[in-house]
Amino acid sequence: MKEVLLVGNPNTGKTTLFNSLTRSDEHVGNWHGVTVENKSKSFFVGQDEFVLVDTPGVYSLCALSFEEEVAVRTVAEKKDSQVLNICDRNNLQRNLYLTLCLLEEGAKVVLAVNEIDKKSIFKVDYKLLGDTLGVQIVGINAESKEDVERLKKVIAGDDERTFKKPEYVKKLRWEKQVSVDADIDRDLVLIKAYEKDKKFFERVGLDCKVFFDAVPKDSVLILSELRYAFIDEVISRCAKRTSAVYGKSKFDRVALSKIFAIPLFFLILAGVFYLTFFSFGAFLSDCLSKALSVVSSPFMSLLERSLPNSWVYDLFNVAIFGGLGTVLSFLPQVVLLFFFLSVLEDSGYMSRIAFVFEDILGKIGLSGKSVYTLLMGFGCSTSAIMTARNMDDKNAKIKTAILCPYMSCSAKIPIYTVIGGAFFGAKNLFVILGLYLLGVVVAIVISKIFEMTVLKSKDQSFILEFPPYRRTSIKRVGKILWKNVKEFVLRVGTIMLAMNVVIWWLSSFSIKFSYVAANGGVSILEGLGRLLSPIFSPLGFGNWAVVAALLSGLVAKEVVVSSIAMFNGVDAGATRLVSDSILLSTSVVYFSSKASVLSFLVFCLLYTPCIASVSMLLGEIGKKWTYVSIIIQLLSAYVVSFAVYNVAFAIEVFGFWKVFFVAMCVLILIFSVIYVFRKIKRKECGNCKKCSKKCKRK
Secondary structure, eight states, X not given: OEXXXXXXXXXXSHHHHHHHHHTOOOOOOSSTTSXXXXXXXXXXXXXXXXXXXXOOOOSSSSXXXXXXXXXXXXHHHOTTSEEEEEEEGGGHHHHHHHHHHHHHTTOEEEEXXXXXXXXXXXXXXXXXXXXXXXXXXXXXXXXXXXTHHXXXXXXXXXXXXXXXXXXGGGGOOOSSOOOOOTTXXXXXXXXXXXXXXXXXXXXXXXXXXXXXXXXXXTHHHHHHHHHHHHHHHHHHHHEXXXXXXXXXXXXXXXXXXXXXXXXXXXXXXXXXXXXXXXXXXXHHHHHHXXXXXXXXXXXXXXXXXXXXXXXXXXXXXXXXXXXXXXXXXXXXXXXXHHHHHHHHHHHTHHHHHHHHHHHHHHTTTOOHHHHHHHHHTTTOHHHHHHHGGGOSSHHHHHHHHHHGGGSOOGGGHHHIIIIIHHHHGXXXXXXXXXXXXXXXXXXXXXXXXXXXXXXXXXXXXXXXXXXXXXXXXXXXXXXXXXXXXXXXXIIIIHXXXXXXXXXXXXXXXXXXXXXXXXXXXXXXXXXXXXXXXXHHGGGTOOOHHHHHHHHHTTTOTTHXXXXXXXXXXXXXXXXXXXXXXXXXXXXXXXXXXXXXXXXXXXXHHHSOOOHHHHHHHHHHHHHHHHHHHHHHHHHHHHHHHHHHHHHHHHHHHHOHHHHHHHHHHHHHHHHXXXXXXXXXXXXXXXXXXXXXXXXXXX
């Protein structure tokens, strides 16, 4: 069994090729950080078995981030393994830079040139290019699997060409005499010294400072220019340019505009939310709820005749079928949300969004890399937290992981649609959009506080490339949807169903295990809820059942809705019945005003995420920062909910404009006091009018 390392730049189709060779279904994407750790799987060529190791995307073998270090270390430690280096035909100049780095280290390279788009700016003579570099080259299409079988045969073949080090290596010189062990490649040490690659010298046990002092100060620039000059010479001989520009689009004038980029992004999000939560998504949810009712009715009728008014009947009616109804009723909305996110990602638009938010995030101690993680948080916080490990700065990694739960994940969709829909109707679209934006705003504020205090970030590298806008691959989007739907049904659905049963048991039996509906008394959950409910009274929802629903939401946020449905004695799958029930003052869970509903929704948005996310935080940032994040989540949820409730309540009582003008007056007063305080603390020097600077009083 032979090992093959799959190495390449981000966005070259590396993971797609991994899936094609091994018949896997790993997630692919248009951005840096989709692969954050090595993934291995076998494939066969005849009777021969090969293990393909998919490494994170890198631009060179001088690592700048965590996931790049994973790839570089793998290549360094497995020098005897064959390297399958994938390049994009339309980005050969950039991609071949990594190829040269691999060949300089003596790697056994097979070059796969991915012909992603039919329209190419290059017509490449692969035979001449292979002879020039001293490697075997196969032109493929990783997505359609064109010539992938031929690539397998080349990998399994015995043809090993000898790479001749290019002439530029001879131009590198030591400016000072250094001593290099005989068993270490002297040319490689020289190259790594020019690259200022500290990790390499750590691996080989040499003092990097000695070697860095022995090369020119601008050695990194010198080596880079020599490599690109060699690549340009190779491309000029082996490839013919057929068009001038690749990847740019007229649409980028709007998508990347300083004025229109962010409003366009919010407009697209609003459209996605409308289709997902209202028009099409709501229609599909109603259809599934009716289908479940048709299927379950015969069984429930039989059970009612056999065991009327028994706890067995309630178990199936409320906990089991109610839980299934919740899963199925919100499944279409989860599917639609992932569908639209997949389309935006597959089209190349998400990479533009990362660029747009780079400057904004830089001001709060994050980088464009954080955008990928935070955007994934809109799908699932658990998987998003894992990708935070690709931050090259430790403090930025901790901040990004802590901020993930503030992105409103798909598990909160049922809460927004059922609870918000009852009070706001069609206007709930704006409430949902506001909640998503509020989560982002709170995350920004918390990140800024961290940046100013205990988690200051260093300058981070952020290399971003724009893939051309592409038509969405139905096959690829279908795979992503299937994977997420399967995960939702198997992971979230099973947890929700199990928690429904547990919550039903806690709410149906007393501490003496007596069935409350038949014998009376206080249930276990009601007792716990009543104990904690005074804490939440200032937020406008001091109802014991609401508090109990929030506690159950720590396991999975979707359980909040099914818990409320159980307390109110309605079918959780019939979302309209659940919405109607919270409007009735006779219900166990009852909201008296829009202010209390808004407060509750905000608390659900911001408080501690599910157990799965908390366990992921423990693994990625450790116990200390996980506990800190939980405390911050609870505090921020309480404070923001308290503010929202009181402002919303004041608007309900006094009207919007009265509250608005009072708030304006308060803000003016606060800023005036701050301004005067700063003026008092500062004293102008004699030259201030000339230098336009102010000196602090000593």
